[in-house]
Amino acid sequence: MQTSRYGYFRRLVHAAIALFGLGLLGVGMLFYFFGFQGLQAKLGAETTSILYMYHKSFGLVVLVLALFVFFMRKRGGVPPYDPPLAMLLRLPSKLIHWLMILALIVMPILGLIGTIAGGHPVSFFDWSLPQLVSENKALSEQFFHYHMLVGWVLLGLVAIHLAAAYLHGAIAHDKVNSRMGLF
Ligand code: HEM
Structure with a gap:
């Protein structure tokens, strides 16, 4: 079964993407439902700006990982399935994986451009990039709109991905999940 697993580093990267990706989607939903001012009123200005700083920083980390x-x-593609995956599952699973990867790349880029265009600091933990272009609020809003739309799409894809993982693990009892398992 060893030959049909991803390499260890790739499995580590998957665990990081899963962890940070879920965290970013969760925090992103807080931003969406409460807004900057709403969050400031609920959590205080300092906690809110820390949340934004981590959202931006881990967004960039996910961009690099994706x-x-x-x-x-x-x-190199993906390791072969052993035993082979049912024909009917091959195309949809490949499609969902590629769409998730693309969404995980496009989403941080949209957020990054929206941040820069909005005149907000681009933070990476303790570092802040200098403002290189002039502010354009309308452009920033457009980019954040698409950032949010891709976020909903990603959430749907992740829900399908998690449902598939559950079906493989709890119903089919095949070894598909162990391809990406850390241990
Ligand atoms: C308990 C949670 C999860 C399990 C058990 C799981 C399981 C898996 C498995 C088994 C694969 C390989 C599929 C194959 O080659 O047939 C995979 C790939 C992938 N998963 Fe997950 N996953 C989980 C959570 C997540 C989350 C939350 C995300 C995104 C936020 C995610 C993103 C991806 C991506 C992008 C790939 C393709 C990775 C690559 O080609 O290296 N997964 N997952």
């Missing part, structure tokens, strides 16, 4: 996965897939 780009890595993209190039690894392009270069």
